Amino acid sequence: MSLPRIQLSERHQIVVFLLVLGGVLLALWRFGIHDITRQRRENKAFRDDLARSGFADQTREALDATVDHEQGVRDRIATEWEQITDRLATFSNQRALGHANPLRIEYKVELLHTRARLDRKAATLGISLSAKELGMSEEVFTKDDPRTLMVQLRAVEKLVDLTLDRQIRTLHKVHPKPPIQHLRPSDGALILDEFPVEVEFDVDFANFYDLFRVVFEEDKVFIFRNIRIVSGATSQAPLRVNAVMSALLFDAS
Numbered sequence: 001m002s003l004p005r006i007q008l009s010e011r012h013q014i015v016v017f018l019l020v021l022g023g024v025l026l027a028l029w030r031f032g033i034h035d036i037t038r039q040r041r042e043n044k045a046f047r048d049d050l051a052r053s054g055f056a057d058q059t060r061e062a063l064d065a066t067v068d069h070e071q072g073v074r075d076r077i078a079t080e081w082e083q084i085t086d087r088l089a090t091f092s093n094q095r096a097l098g099h100a101n102p103l104r105i106e107y108k109v110e111l112l113h114t115r116a117r118l119d120r121k122a123a124t125l126g127i128s129l130s131a132k133e134l135g136m137s138e139e140v141f142t143k144d145d146p147r148t149l150m151v152q153l154r155a156v157e158k159l160v161d162l163t164l165d166r167q168i169r170t171l172h173k174v175h176p177k178p179p180i181q182h183l184r185p186s187d188g189a190l191i192l193d194e195f196p197v198e199v200e201f202d203v204d205f206a207n208f209y210d211l212f213r214v215v216f217e218e219d220k221v222f223i224f225r226n227i228r229i230v231s232g233a234t235s236q237a238p239l240r241v242n243a244v245m246s247a248l249l250f251d252a253s
Contacts, residue, residue, distance in 0.1 A: 089221065090248050091247070097154065098249060100150065106146070107149045110153060111138060114134065118157070128169065152179070155195040174197060178196075180196065181193055192249060194246045194248060195247040197245055198243070200243075202233060215245070223246045226243065228241070
């Protein structure tokens with residue numbers, strides 16, 4: 001069954017057309033005015049910000065000079081930050097160490113070489129190195145990051161070297177703890193990685209004081225996280241020191 005056809009007179013067609021056209025124009029006017037009003041508000045806010053900044057009244061030459069000045073300030077800050085991180089870094093090769101991507105086998109080889117070298121050094125100095133394993137395992141699992149293990153090994157190696165050079169009597173314990181990331185609060189960007197190492201050793205007063213002094217020297221910086229001192233076992237080493245000391249590795253990006 002066919003639907004009935006509605007026939008409009010010419011006058012009615014004109015009325016319908018005008019109504020539709022009016023609706024379209026009303027919609028365009030409404031949305032157009034809304035966009036224009038929003039754009040005007042944004043432009044006004046921009047002009048107000050520009051007026052408050054003082055740049056609106058400056059010449060092109062003055063603006064160029066301001067840009068050059070700001071760029072110079074940023075360059076000086078970047079240079080100063082680089083100098084600070086170089087001064088506070090534990091490792092002289094921190095940029096290469098930060099970008100390193102060692103294989104698991106490379107870590108294992110370095111661990112064996114480091115153990116052997118520190119054993120020879122301790123024997124030469126007549127120091128008892130009880131912590132022969134350096135608190136690090138040769139086993140590397142899939143979840144382990146070889147770069148983290150390598151930096152932990154370098155932190156352990158440097159700290160053991162420092163204690164041996166201070167003529168400690170006995171190194172009872174050395175154990176790397178999980179690294180700690182320090183992020184910039186504003187955007188969460190990495191500032192530095194901290195690699196804590198727990199150590200326990202016997203030492204006399206003079207050499208312990210010397211260890212405190214040397215960890216503030218360039219390329220030897222370690223931060224004391226905590227420290228506990230009790231009486232040692234012998235008169236030659238009257239102090240038993242247990243401490244957590246952290247190596248610092250600044251972001252090299």
